[in-house]
Amino acid sequence: MDLSFSPEDETFRQEVRDFIATALPEDLKAKADIDAPFPMEDTMRWHKILYAKGWVAPQWPKKAGGPGFSATKRFILTEELELAGTPPLSPFGLVMVGPAIMQFGTPEQQQRFLPQILNGEETWCQGYSEPEAGSDLASLRCKADEDGDDFIINGQKTWTTYAQYADWIFCLVRTDPSVKKQAGITFILIDMKTPGVDARPMLTIGGTPAFCDTFFDNVRVPKANVIGKVNAGWTVAKALLGHERTLLALVGNSRRTLRRIKHIAAETAVGDSTLLEHSEWRGKIARLEIELEALKMASLRVLAGAELGQAPGPESSILKLRGTEINQRLYELAMEVMGHDALSWYNDAGVVPDAEQGIAPNFCYTRANTIFGGSNEIQKNIIAKWILGLPASK
Amino acid sequence: MDLSFSPEDETFRQEVRDFIATALPEDLKAKADIDAPFPMEDTMRWHKILYAKGWVAPQWPKKAGGPGFSATKRFILTEELELAGTPPLSPFGLVMVGPAIMQFGTPEQQQRFLPQILNGEETWCQGYSEPEAGSDLASLRCKADEDGDDFIINGQKTWTTYAQYADWIFCLVRTDPSVKKQAGITFILIDMKTPGVDARPMLTIGGTPAFCDTFFDNVRVPKANVIGKVNAGWTVAKALLGHERTLLALVGNSRRTLRRIKHIAAETAVGDSTLLEHSEWRGKIARLEIELEALKMASLRVLAGAELGQAPGPESSILKLRGTEINQRLYELAMEVMGHDALSWYNDAGVVPDAEQGIAPNFCYTRANTIFGGSNEIQKNIIAKWILGLPASK
Amino acid sequence: MNFELTSDQKMLAQTVRQFTKSKSPVERFRKLREAGVPWERDVWAHMGELGWLSVPFPEDVGGFGAGFVEVAIIAEGLGKTLVPEPFIASVVLGGMALLGAGNAAQHEQWLSPMIDGTTSLALGYAERGSRYDVSAVATTASRDGGGWKISGEKIFIPNGHEAENIVVSARTPDGVGLFLVAADGPGVTRDKIKTIDGQGAGRLRLDGASIGDDRRLGDPGDGSIAILEHVLDYGAAAACAEGLGVCQATLDMTVAHLKERKQFDVPIGSFQVLQHRAVDMFVEVELMRSMSILASLAVHDDDPVARKRAISAAKVTLSTGGRAVTRESLQLHGGIGITDEHDSGLYFKRMLVLDTLFGDEVHHVERFASLPSFAEG
């Protein structure tokens, strides 16, 4: 056993740091420093910078235009980007539909879509959830009726993150209502400019317009846009969930938040000293740091396994579960540390220290982490059934 | 609203304190001071002292030989006894079967059993649970077959606390296997000296022989020993569960344990000061004290309602749930405070300070509090259904 | 011992329920928030007419002379629908500070019009770096002829962005004093800080502000600190009541959602895990209710140790319970709870403000543990 990164990996880590230091535009760095939200145009600007460097899709194989990185390099790159607070890239093209197209798409589909995902010319969003189908995805109703070489799509998708900016949406739609729930679902790509598509943004409790309700009113989509087979969309969706589980642990983001908490605590007076020197607060911060350390170790185990080409073991299933909780609790602790400043909401600079500006909106928005991407309750159901082998719940 | 006790109640509280100070035998007081377990003979000795004073059954009405106390006086008496650490009386006669006989028994049964419960000449135990019927009591199998004026009883009861010392046992037995589970059950009293009854003690993890497995092998019991109607035992059992819910909050015991924790913490050096002066430990202790304060207030609300003759409101249902958890966590904290001394197990005096002697066995035994008397999971099921009105669980 | 409300108190609770239902359901707060309107003068005046702004004050200043139970009844009721009028800020904080420190003439001039609902008050005690310690006052007041010059900054003042007059603490050569600052006075700059709950707060910058001696509330010295501490305990007790309202409403909303929302063809409230978590919320609310009662009865206690012990215990219960209830509510609502359009988020955010104001969980745990009552047993 060996915990150390290879010299080559350490060199790569330094290369990433140096790159970020020079390539991250000043205005984005300033936002990162105050944990401010990045609007879509910032994200896409950074996407294109990473694309130019060849690092925009670390998990893509070389033949698809990726850098062909090892699992460890992917981890290092992700961690350093998160630690630096660079704009998180939209995952819908790079992490979700891209790999699905690689695995299930035709050569034509791959040629049509993959380069545009990579270079950022086309951005994507996800159409899975519906108002009546959240955790229970298989009960979705948005329907696609055959009409010659096309499908006609009608229905509504919800939580379509950043649909208002997206060029394309990948959807699960019902193509056969007569069969069992998970059968009869198809994975299809829809151009957002098609007549009848209407994305209506709504605010999150974090104060940003991250979600949309997206409506489909007789939207005509060529059958050529189906990924995989008609009525076999569930297979595509399931495969897609398995990608890059370590990303969900949010280790880099959490380490950055922890560092910020310590920074704020060191600047906050209480009695004759600072919060960071105060036994009770030190203890709170240290306990979370230790939990994060354990999560990081669990992530490294998954990573080391992936490096050896092993399928993710049981330890991988805990990453999303615990990672999202720790991330939430870090933001909760940051709010506590800030005292009255925690109450500030999108004020101009100067009302609270810069380091505190972005905490409150993120504190709110992190509540979503334990809900989206398969709620933590659903994750536990899955572990109970598939890992612990407990009988179906009654 | 008024939080204070009446002058009359305060006088009564002083009377209880004075009584305990003089009436509690020295050797029992010495055991109380080190939280040592009380064997059955100690408990019964104290029972008879309280009986002589007329306080052994504070919740019994005057006509049954009780003192006819108000709810407040009952609470004060219980709290002071718990705070002083006097031997907890066996509840099976006084709190459980006694009131059931008052409510459902015939005059003959009342005359036969109640005085002997009161004066402590006959002690009782409970025969509800069976190896295959714990939380799911209604699935019990111990059967009673009619034979003339008798029932012939065969089967096994488990967790029959102190059955090895008991003169009588009250049991739920199946008298009709052909009907729905809860129907067909009868509440019956069995003399432990009857041939075929065999109580086999087993140790608890606290190191005391508190439980028995009790076996019935063709045990002949007169039908006259049935309480209520044959096949209507479930009604009796349900009524019995409602008695004195505030007792289950263990407020007095927990306050006593908290006081002991502070005493130990004040005597335990860490660095240049004591644990009680150390911010992290103070915080741990204070947080539990605050939770206990909230539980006490909730108990007082239930009590004040009872004083006005009101049925217990929703607040009463939380007492057992939270009270048992707080009690467990207090013992957990006591163990932490003790450091290495927590490892000591029934050593002679001098190995650890006297105040620490009884903590470890109680720490172990309190794990039972959240299991017996309707496990906390069952309590939550009940609250979900009957108070929150949530649909039956699937 | 008796926890029954009197018939008058029951009637008051009923009146508050009717008011919130007909005049200020949560939709009203949502509309005001979107319009950037902190609260409405005519509603405030109506609350004055109803007598609510008078409850804790003695009759000789035009008050109702009731105990704190009435304050708690009103605060709890207003919390249930997030009524934005500054009941706690103006009546409990500004009002009680003015009552405690001021003289009869000052009561007449500034308390009475607030009780009428004509004006509103506020209390500025927090400064950058003071955290929750009312004795950490960097703002200074010095004699200036017959009056005073005050310099310093007060932040996150509830209703500080709207009140006509604001009680502020300032350090004088004789100790900390209290002064009533006119929001439009010379040398006074006040602006609105946007807050997470959408209610806003005031920031007051005093740059050699001239304050007449008639606006000095009592004599500077330790007495002012004791008054401030007591007033913040009133505030904390009122926050416990409002927070109880917030959490009761949150629980009700969540239980209703669990009954209505279907997934996997059944109401999600039939899933045992969600049932038990709703029960955990219920337990927290019941404990908060118990401690809110304790706080409202103990806040008048003559023994400051007993008072502080009870208030700190109640405030800790508010923080822990309130966090658990409002955060779990979002989780149990699922995606919809993360949208700004759903009410659960509004309650979640209001709870955060109540959690923070008047000292957070760590602050009150430490105060509780530093009282002589702690070491004594």
Add this chain to the structure above:
Amino acid sequence: MNFELTSDQKMLAQTVRQFTKSKSPVERFRKLREAGVPWERDVWAHMGELGWLSVPFPEDVGGFGAGFVEVAIIAEGLGKTLVPEPFIASVVLGGMALLGAGNAAQHEQWLSPMIDGTTSLALGYAERGSRYDVSAVATTASRDGGGWKISGEKIFIPNGHEAENIVVSARTPDGVGLFLVAADGPGVTRDKIKTIDGQGAGRLRLDGASIGDDRRLGDPGDGSIAILEHVLDYGAAAACAEGLGVCQATLDMTVAHLKERKQFDVPIGSFQVLQHRAVDMFVEVELMRSMSILASLAVHDDDPVARKRAISAAKVTLSTGGRAVTRESLQLHGGIGITDEHDSGLYFKRMLVLDTLFGDEVHHVERFASLPSFAEG
């Protein structure tokens, strides 16, 4: 980065599994406990033959020269069935202290026979009032002719009731020194303290005990404290491994119970609430496993800050995870878990000992937070 075991290490793990299955299943511990027998000499000798007692020691003292991963493999395996032989107490504590502080002659005389399985060692560091601070030493050692007189008391010494020789710390005029005390030496009284886990511990009373200078381990001074700290870190790392074994066995036992036990006509493992709580246990065990790996790799770190940081983090994870897993196990077992005859209680109690030895959760949180690495980021 690589967390694969080598083929030798895999074989070692397999050998441990076979040993515990055939020679020392949990029933063996139960029988010894009931008979009042701490452990068995022939089994210890067998462990010596298998080479297990040699793994962390260099080859020149007859050791195997392996890293700490092998120690962890053995400790985890022994933890799974509560093997009572003093592997950690003798090999990791007494042995590593003797290795670190002693000279070649001392290694030859006292370490080699322990490695063989002929004798056993122990380490006495805790005193009444020292809590977890190894530098709080009240025991004194003073020169006495060519040797030393030592007076004081050491408590809760793992294997202190059985070891032939016990390393103890004592304060000399030149600082704290380490000495190897013979259990049957003059002025030495030792007795057995009964412990919650049934394994027992030693209490050593030194009343002017005469110790030859050949039993002085190195020179008194700060170096001895550094060695003690490092040895306790070895102990903590080994405890993390044994605790992982304890908790994995507890989890397996609990999941099996959930599948077998029926109530309301179904296996109780079909109740969603119990499923999620079993999942919570599983998560804790996986995190404990991750941190046990970290501890076994970091315990040799040349940088004491990095070493202490990792060990403290791992020990905290052991305490929090171990408490959660073993306590929840009792609850999920229901009544049977409260009886002494069920194994879950044995694991629960052993976990408590591992939680406490070498510093509990608060101690290690504070050590973690007081390292320079904490303030730096």
